[in-house]
């Protein structure tokens with residue numbers, strides 16, 4: 001099969017031919033129809049992820065068609081249109097038994113713990129637990145964009161943030177994750193404030209439901225406190241940077257919730273956290289890490305009913321031959337909308 005492979009971290013990946021994967025007894029192989037290019041892939045390529053063994057094929061935001069089924073799989077057949085969370089549970093640890101596959105103790109991540117979806121085919125483990133059927137009307141590029149950014153935002157806003165109507169929600173960083181969070185929190189009835197350095201992204205945040213947009217170059221904390229008359233109830237760092245994390249914590253009202261969604265790796269792995277406010281105002285700090293397959297139904301129902309429209313966040317559609325270049329440029333400020341590989 002054709003695939004994007006790198007032999008060394010930080011060395012340009014190449015489009016090569018490798019052997020087709022075969023399904024494990026409990027797994028499936030998917031024919032990839034669309035796969036998003038994500039900043040997490042860039043972190044992996046840089047060498048920030050200890051799960052990656054070389055040589056490696058990245059790619060974790062995927063949708064496709066079941067191509068081959070392992071002998072123990074009960075729920076899927078060849079030809080099914082599906083997607084997967086980027087974190088796949090093992091099915092046998094205590095977290096999986098409790099339904100928290102997104103923090104599985106032995107998790108598999110396509111494009112990290114094994115070869116991913118920048119390829120014609122990708123193997124998925126524990127298919128009955130991890131694979132999700134797509135609604136008929138959803139195209140593959142939109143479905144691919146759900147698996148990481150949109151689903152992660154859904155869990156961050158709905159399951160971790162427990163955002164409710166009338167709350168003030170601040171979203172720091174309006175890239176793919178942040179714009180998804182703006183859309184989801186607005187659909188949940190919250191008043192959302194988007195923060196970014198890029199006026200184009202702020203304009204899109206307002207189109208997607210934000211009631212206010214703040215230029216990240218100014219005094220973000222003061223601006224949010226003024227608009228909200230005292231601070232946000234829930235605030236997300238959707239970028240993953242010490243500056244956005246700090247603003248997100250400091251813009252909260254007493255007993256507010258900070259949700260860290262953006263990854264903080266490499267030089268940013270141990271940021272200074274404003275602890276006096278967290279103690280003195282009983283601020284909650286929560287991480288959010290993907291979303292387990294059994295919660296996709298709630299999100300997909302909101303997409304089907306038209307309350308959420310992830311297709312708005314799909315950007316450039318590229319071929320696999322353009323993927324190495326796109327991957328290496330992911331640390332630059334991203335274009336509005338997710339880049340998705342749709343031809344192989």
Ligand SMILES: [Zn+2]
Nearest residue numbers: 090093096104
């Ligand atoms: Zn598990």
Ligand SMILES: [Zn+2]
Nearest residue numbers: 038040061148
């Ligand atoms: Zn991703």
